[in-house]
Amino acid sequence: MISYITQRLFQAIPVLIGISLLTFAMLHLVPGDPVEIFAGDKPLTPERAAEIRHQLGLDRPLYVQYLDYAGNALRGNLGVGLRSQRPVVDSIREALPSTLELTAVALLLAVVVGVTLGIIAAVAHGSWLDTIAMGFAMVGVSVPVFYSGLLLILFFSFRLGWLPATGQGGFERLVLPSIALGLASAAALARLVRSSMLEVLSQEYVVTARAKGLTEAGVVLRHALKNAMIPTVTLLGLQLGALLGGAVVTETIFSRPGIGRLAVEAIGNRDFPLIQGTVLFAAVAYVLVNLVVDMLYAVLDPRIRYK
Known part of the structure; x- marks a missing residue:
């Protein structure tokens, strides 16, 4: 089990490096000059532009800029x-607590239903x-x-x-x-x-459990459900990442402060x-969630635990 977890940890390293490269490249691939954005509506002379470019570190070679960016990101400086x-x-x-609150309630609702x-x-x-x-x-x-968000607002609010319909504060605004x-x-x-339950319910050990006189609820919940949960856990990890991504749209529609709305406002302001930072945070969170899901495999499936 330890070797399995260690292997998954090492496999996550190149993924995180690739994410940092892509987020760093955003600054140089997106149209527009960060210096002009930084200056805003203020007059910008060539001397002032050069000063701002030096202040932002944009006058250095790209590999130096990336190493500084990656080093600062590892220290929590974005x-x-x-x-x-x-x-x-x-x-x-x-912005994070609002997004986590929304995502946690949405995930709980998704799992239960x-x-x-x-x-x-x-x-x-x-x-x-x-x-x-x-x-x-x-x-x-x-x-x-x-x-679906607009339909819910139209029907239950209007x-x-x-x-x-909108805003944050209290459980009623989270529903x-x-x-x-x-x-x-x-x-x-x-x-x-x-789909997983139908496959598991046809297995021989389920037939044997029923032949022993176990109740149908015991067969379904104790024997069948646990073995059907491995693909479900995989989808849960993917859905958690999708919920974090979907929060961008949801927070915008319902006017909730959060990571998604923060990213939308940053895009509108061209605040690179x-x-x-928001893209890197969301991507790293997605990778870490799926890393935890991989570790849960070893708990749910003994065949993985003892490999």
Whole structure:
């Protein structure tokens, strides 16, 4: 098990290096001069432009700039925002709790709804319950986040007046964005859990467990579900990354402060250090989540643990 985890840790290193290279290249590939953005509406003389370029380190060779960028990133220094003149890390730290709150509730909703519907559809395979569950999954996978968010606002906020449409503060303002964000993940989980459960329920050890007189709930939950969870855990890791990415749209629609909205505002202001910081943070978080998922394999599957 230790060797398996160590192998996964070493495999993550080149991925993180590639992410740092891509985020660093953003500054030089995106159209526009960072010096002009830094100056804003102020008059910019050639002397002042050269001074700003030297201050930002843009007059040095690219490999030197990258090494400085990577070294600073390892120390937690992602630079200073061109517009706010605040450390990027501070901006991300302030926006992070809101995004984590939204993502956690959306993921919890996706797991509870998705796994429950998947189990029901598998146990009641071919019945009307299976049809309804998979119909929900089809709708959830097909409807994009921005459209489901607008529909939820229109129906529950404008028509019924039950929940506030936008803003942050209190659980009632978290309900609609978490549903909009978690709907697609719940649908994907429901489809995968159903497929995995149908495969597992046909195995011989499940037939043996039933022959021993175990209850159907015990067979499904204790024997079948655990063995069906490995592909589900894989999808959960991917869905967590998708939820972090989907938060960009959700936070914008529901006017919630967070990493996603911070990135959108940075793009609108062409604030390259802030864009680099938010993209790097999201990418590293995605890699780390999937690293944790790989480690969970060793817990769920003894065959991996003792290789």
